[in-house]
Amino acid sequence: MTADDDRSRLARALGDVAKGDRAALQTVYRQTSAKLLGVCLRILEDRSEAEDVLQETYITVWNRAGAFDPERGLSPITWLATIARNKAIDRLRSTARGKSARPLEDAVEVADDAPPADLALEGSQTAAQLQRCLGELEPKHALAVRTAFFEGVTYERLAERMGAPVGTMKSWIRRSLQRLRTCLEAA
Amino acid sequence: MSEEPPIGPDEAQDEDLFAAEYALGVLDAAQRAAAEARAAADPAFAEAVLWWTIRFSPLLALVPEVEPSEALWLRIEAATARRSDPPIPPPPEPANDVAPRGLGVWRAWAVGASAVAAAAVLFIGLRFAAPGAGPSAILPSSAGGPTLVATLNLKESGAAAVTVAYDPVRSTIYAAPDAEFSIPKARAAELWLIPADGKPRALGVIDPAKPATMPMPPEFRTLARQKAQVALSIEPAGGSTTGAPTGPVIAGGAFVEI
Numbered sequence A: 001m002t003a004d005d006d007r008s009r010l011a012r013a014l015g016d017v018a019k020g021d022r023a024a025l026q027t028v029y030r031q032t033s034a035k036l037l038g039v040c041l042r043i044l045e046d047r048s049e050a051e052d053v054l055q056e057t058y059i060t061v062w063n064r065a066g067a068f069d070p071e072r073g074l075s076p077i078t079w080l081a082t083i084a085r086n087k088a089i090d091r092l093r094s095t096a097r098g099k100s101a102r103p104l105e106d107a108v109e110v111a112d113d114a115p116p117a118d119l120a121l122e123g124s125q126t127a128a129q130l131q132r133c134l135g136e137l138e139p140k141h142a143l144a145v146r147t148a149f150f151e152g153v154t155y156e157r158l159a160e161r162m163g164a165p166v167g168t169m170k171s172w173i174r175r176s177l178q179r180l181r182t183c184l185e186a187a
Numbered sequence B: 001m002s003e004e005p006p007i008g009p010d011e012a013q014d015e016d017l018f019a020a021e022y023a024l025g026v027l028d029a030a031q032r033a034a035a036e037a038r039a040a041a042d043p044a045f046a047e048a049v050l051w052w053t054i055r056f057s058p059l060l061a062l063v064p065e066v067e068p069s070e071a072l073w074l075r076i077e078a079a080t081a082r083r084s085d086p087p088i089p090p091p092p093e094p095a096n097d098v099a100p101r102g103l104g105v106w107r108a109w110a111v112g113a114s115a116v117a118a119a120a121v122l123f124i125g126l127r128f129a130a131p132g133a134g135p136s137a138i139l140p141s142s143a144g145g146p147t148l149v150a151t152l153n154l155k156e157s158g159a160a161a162v163t164v165a166y167d168p169v170r171s172t173i174y175a176a177p178d179a180e181f182s183i184p185k186a187r188a189a190e191l192w193l194i195p196a197d198g199k200p201r202a203l204g205v206i207d208p209a210k211p212a213t214m215p216m217p218p219e220f221r222t223l224a225r226q227k228a229q230v231a232l233s234i235e236p237a238g239g240s241t242t243g244a245p246t247g248p249v250i251a252g253g254a255f256v257e258i
Helices: A003-018 A022-044 A047-067 A076-094 A105-113 A124-135 A139-151 A155-162 A166-186 B012-024 B029-041 B043-062 B070-083 B103-112 B114-122
Strands: B148-154 B160-167 B172-177 B187-194 B201-206 B212-215 B229-236 B249-254
Touching: A003 A022, A003 A047, A003 A076, A022 A047, A022 A076, A022 A139, A022 B070, A047 A076, A047 B070, A076 B029, A076 B043, A124 A139, A124 A166, A124 B043, A139 A155, A139 A166, A139 B012, A139 B043, A155 A166, A166 B012, B012 B029, B012 B043, B029 B043, B029 B148, B029 B160, B043 B114, B148 B229, B160 B229, B160 B249, B172 B201, B187 B249, B201 B212, B201 B229
Parallel strands: none
Antiparallel strands: B148 B160, B148 B249, B160 B172, B172 B212, B187 B201, B187 B229, B229 B249
């Protein structure tokens, strides 16, 4: 099955969920929950918390699937993952605890090991652009951007993790975001 | 050059940077609340967040999948059967009892403007887009000074209890309870503005189950801009009758400009 098939099937299922079709909710869940749990777990590092966030996410989807609008340029899986990711980040911020000092190599490994074909949630063109534009950043800065995205951590925590002053981290990330903007717009 | 990020930057480029920082996920809790409030108020900002969300999305493919436990689907099935069967049909309409003032304006925003759809699409389930509150039109665009936002955290757990926004254009206070927030039965939760002089001013009683709007008393408008705090106390049903909090203050937070 192609990514396009997945995408349109998921979009149709969300349309059915919006009409109150519970079987469709289960279809959406079966197709997406493993990806969404991966995203939440990466941020929260605690399985039961991550599953709580996942539960909230699908309840939100059940109540508000009608808000999904394929015309906005978001794929269904990105829409779902963004809802889950935002809820996970909010959960992380609301708990005072810090994250464990996991070695940063994780972020490198995940980013470098995945085959390019997997970079295709929003279509290969978007993925290729991002890959190219991240590649134009200084490696250390690109690592900071990727880590921030995967872990959902604040500037302060990111600075601790990478052993850099907060001000330096802010300037790395902001400069990177500006360069990414220019590069992605030119694409 | 200062290290601290401007929360309410003037230039379009800084606006876009703030949107990018939100989409990337590096903002702290107060800044996230501010960004979400801004997205609800400002379609251009919501569009910028959407743009960045799409551009970053290929990274999601790199996160390894993890199968949830079998019990999770059963929990979701039970929760969706209990809470809302059938689900709220689209498009969402603001509930009459939530927004007695300015409803027409909000509804016009909600149905007429495709430009605000980015906020509706992206911010569902978050505090400024609670079901029934008109997700894309909660805060109209500001032209009378910056909007103020406070995230009230519970004293006990530190969890977010309520997000409060003051919209100076409509002189309205908007309060959106978060999921963690509950109060004892037959009691009321009352919001207080605590300006620099430390003297609490009553803003109104809120329902922990749904977002609410209330008028901002004109005499409080300047006070709110003087490093004011917002607090939530437990009061007898109907609210305090003494003009000051009588029960425990369970949550609080500072107003920040966005």
